[in-house]
Amino acid sequence: MSIPSFIQIGLAIIFGLSGLLKLYSPSSLRSTLVALGIPKPLGSAGAWLVPLLEMLTAVLLVSSATVWLGQTLAFGLIGAFIYAILVALLKKERIQCNCFGKLRDDYLGRSTILRIALLIVMNSYITIANQPVSFTAIKLEELVLYLLSWTGILGLYFIVPFVLNAISQSQTD
Template sequence: MPSPLLLPLLTCAAVLLVSGVAKLRDPASVDRAFTALEVPTVLDRSPVRRALPWAEAVLGLWLLVTGGALLLLGAVLVLVLFLAYLVLVARAVRRPEPVDCGCFGALGDDRVTRVTVWRNVVLVAAAGLAVVAGQRDVALVPALSEPATWAWLGAAALASLAAVLVTHRSTGSADVTGGSEPEVDEDGNYLRTAIPRAQVLTEEGRVALLRDQTNRGAHLLLFLSPGCTPCQSLSHEVAGWADDLAPLVVVKAVVAGSPESLVVGLGHLKGHAWFDEFGIARAAFAMSTPGAVLLGTDGYLAGGPVHGEGEVRAFVEDVREHLRAQTDVTAP
């Protein structure tokens, strides 16, 4: 009978191999993860970022092919790595704004939640059992000579496949954004609703009521979170969009955080940012990040809300086209 300690050993190896290969296929995800998870400066170096996917893949293979003292050493390294990952995601989930980790490159759900923390707790436990396997000289290669091992591995693989298929949700049926959708009537026409009573903080720390701000012109609000990977990409477009849509539409990034966020990686938003430190505006619009909504000058929504990077970009382009059409009509 094969040792039950083979299962956590194989689990750690599979996770490391999948994670390493996924990161190698999408190197930018490693950069985004280091930024979003606020990896300590001493480790936040380009050589470390480039080496991490290879290290994961090598450790995964190490657990599969070694035994004895080498297996024990590899298992200890994996335990240390998984503990570090656990600390990073545990810190991230306590932050007020959503955080994307890119833990498995382009695979899986990027958003760090309590489920992410529990997943990493399970991986730390598996790595701990892998250390025990190394101490007891339980290795995969010798066990493969026993026919019972193959039957046991096949049953474990079948159970894992069944669990994946049962819990799988297609992207078409899943609500991936978690935000509200624009209201429409029976004919599918957009219904304008009143601007919610919500407030934000200005860069100077003053409270600003959204309804009052629209007296000075229409406002396009882009809801962003510092730890959200698509938000980081959109944040670099804000200044350009503000120039394109001025003077008819004011563009503001509503950042999930305090005005101090401008000092930490968001300096390029200076002059174009409001802050929603306690999530009041996000809750009022039932908004996820990234998201966008257009506030009219008459106290009603003029478009949106929309959610997701692609939808936000398309929404901004629609607003731009609408303004361009208005300009063409009014031109002499």
């Protein structure tokens, strides 16, 4: 198992899934963009543009020939996410995150900073490692292992908040 290829595939999955889930709820992303101060017409365009850029990033990350472009686009998107968090913190408002569409109810702020930092570290690592890999160059067994591992990681990411919420509610009852 190659750590850079594992992370490269993970980033592709994260950006692809995030973009796909945002496309299922463009109105909620539009609301987030407008709450951040973006005019409604631009918010409407952004509600389609952001997920399409995320999905394009995912596609670019899976080929060794285009991974550098995917990394660059990922850094650009991460910069936009950081800007959104800063605006939300400065406004001191609870603005929906929509990081994964409506799949997870979360707000821009301190909780999203950790996720963004993790994306920065992952993207920086594969950029510095400079060992781009293409899906076609990975053995089928390794690819299945990568996909199953990332399915488990993302599954935990989505399940843990529900478990913690259930525990905290049972303690208050």
